[in-house]
Amino acid sequence: xxxxxxxxxxxxxxxxxxxxxxxxxxxxxxxxxxxxxxxxxxxxxxxxxxxxxxxxxxxxxxxxxxxxxxxxxxxxxxxxxxxxxxxxxxxxxxxxxxxxxxxxxxxxxxxxxxxxxxxxxxxxxxxxxxxxxxxxxxxxxxxxxxxxxxxxxxxxxxxxxxxxxxxxxxxxxxxxxxxxxxxxxxxxxxxxxxxxxxxxxxxxxxxxxxxxxxxxxxxxxxxxxxxxxxxxxxxxxxxxxxxxxxxxxxxxxxxxxxxxxxxxxxxxxxxxxxxxxxxxxxxxxxxxxxxx
Ligand code: NDP
Numbered sequence: 001x002x003x004x005x006x007x008x009x010x011x012x013x014x015x016x017x018x019x020x021x022x023x024x025x026x027x028x029x030x031x032x033x034x035x036x037x038x039x040x041x042x043x044x045x046x047x048x049x050x051x052x053x054x055x056x057x058x059x060x061x062x063x064x065x066x067x068x069x070x071x072x073x074x075x076x077x078x079x080x081x082x083x084x085x086x087x088x089x090x091x092x093x094x095x096x097x098x099x100x101x102x103x104x105x106x107x108x109x110x111x112x113x114x115x116x117x118x119x120x121x122x123x124x125x126x127x128x129x130x131x132x133x134x135x136x137x138x139x140x141x142x143x144x145x146x147x148x149x150x151x152x153x154x155x156x157x158x159x160x161x162x163x164x165x166x167x168x169x170x171x172x173x174x175x176x177x178x179x180x181x182x183x184x185x186x187x188x189x190x191x192x193x194x195x196x197x198x199x200x201x202x203x204x205x206x207x208x209x210x211x212x213x214x215x216x217x218x219x220x221x222x223x224x225x226x227x228x229x230x231x232x233x234x235x236x237x238x239x240x241x242x243x244x245x246x247x248x249x250x251x252x253x254x255x256x257x258x259x260x261x262x263x264x265x266x267x268x269x270x271x272x273x274x275x276x277x278x279x280x281x282x283x284x285x286x287x288x289x290x291x292x
Contacts, residue, residue: 006030008063009153012056012079013070013098014041020128021069021097024156026050027132035059037079057083065150066094069124073100073108090116093146095154097122097138101175102168109142109167118146121167123174124157131157139174142167180220184213186262190253197256219283226284234282242283243270 006029011022014036025032026048034042035053042052053059060066060083068076076098083089094117096108105121112119119142126136136158140147144165147154154160163169188209195205226232246267253260266286273281273289 007065007150007153008033010053010059010063010066011035012059012066012068012076013037014045015069015071016128017097017124017131018069019045020131021067021157022050023048024132025153028156030153030156031063033059033062056080057086057088060088060092064092065153066092067097068094069097071098073098073104077108077111084111084115084117087116092116093118093120093143093150095120095122095140095150097124099123099174100171102166102171105141105167105171118143119167120147120150121170122154123170123177125174125177126158133158137161139163139170141165141169141171184217188213190258190260190262193258194253194256197258223282223284223287226282227288230288232278232281232285232288234280236282238280238282239270239274239285240279243274243279246270 006025008031009025010033011018011025012035014022014034018034018036019041022032022034022045026045032045032050033053034045034050035056035058036042039052039054042050046052051062053062056079060080068080070076070079073096076096080089080094089112094108094112096105096119100121109119109121120140121142123139124131124136125138126133130136138154138158138160140154140160140162141164144162147160147162151160163173191209192202192206196202249263250260250267253263269286269290273279273285276289278285278289
């Protein structure tokens with residue numbers, strides 16, 4: 001088959017994300033087979049030309065490339081086990097875009113290999129409406145040959161970033177980005193609760209919070225270089241200053257009668273870094289201390 005002919009592809013899982021992935025493949029002209037536990041969800045894609053499969057086995061048989069996007073990794077192996085045990089995965093490439101942990105990815109890679117399939121794990125860095133657009137990308141790791149062979153299809157979803165042959169690395173990068181996001185959400189949740197607990201309107205404050213977070217976020221881009229070169233000194237906002245200020249945050253929330261579980265983790269880390277003599281370093285030092 002010429003490389004510019006869209007290759008057949010099967011999708012297992014048509015939740016919000018699976019629908020978006022399959023839709024992008026259909027738009028690009030790939031012969032697309034879809035399976036979902038609740039069959040009614042295949043309807044809109046079938047209307048656009050996708051082939052609904054009645055069983056996972058039929059879906060897997062239809063394409064060399066099988067893309068799974070279910071709720072959890074347990075549900076992926078649960079859905080595929082009967083097919084795998086009857087030899088249906090042999091010669092297939094399983095690309096698993098389900099959110100999970102690095103060790104889960106490594107276990108599924110080993111399981112897939114035992115059943116004759118190449119395995120590529122993926123971490124989607126996009127929400128469904130971004131799929132196929134310029135800002136979407138997906139981390140991939142695992143079988144590099146299989147990834148390269150199917151890259152033209154995978155590129156329909158967004159930029160393809162292969163991060164290593166260790167199948168766990170895509171999940172590692174994915175979880176690292178999500179960690180940053182949830183940290184931001186934790187802080188924003190606590191900040192809004194503080195304003196609300198004082199009986200103040202939150203909408204105007206939320207606008208200001210958004211602007212403040214956007215102004216602060218770029219500083220984290222410099223932390224990586226500081227960590228890689230082990231040079232953390234700063235003239236701007238060093239650990240001594242932050243250590244002095246942070247108790248005011250905790251005290252204010254406690255005085256307001258709020259739980260502080262979402263924001264307590266930084267104080268002991270700051271105390272430890274300052275006690276080790278890093279008080280004149282910037283906040284990048286905290287990641288170095290934490291990673292030891
Ligand atoms: P949805 O809840 O919309 O869909 C879940 C899918 O999993 C459905 O197809 C559902 O089938 C299926 N499923 C659940 N349990 C089982 C089971 N036991 N056996 C077979 N199928 C099952 O989730 P999303 O589509 O949004 O997310 C899918 C994956 O993509 C998740 O791992 C998520 O973390 C990841 N992701 C999602 C993003 C998002 O913004 N939505 C962003 C990045 C990653 P049924 O229709 O029958 O219930």
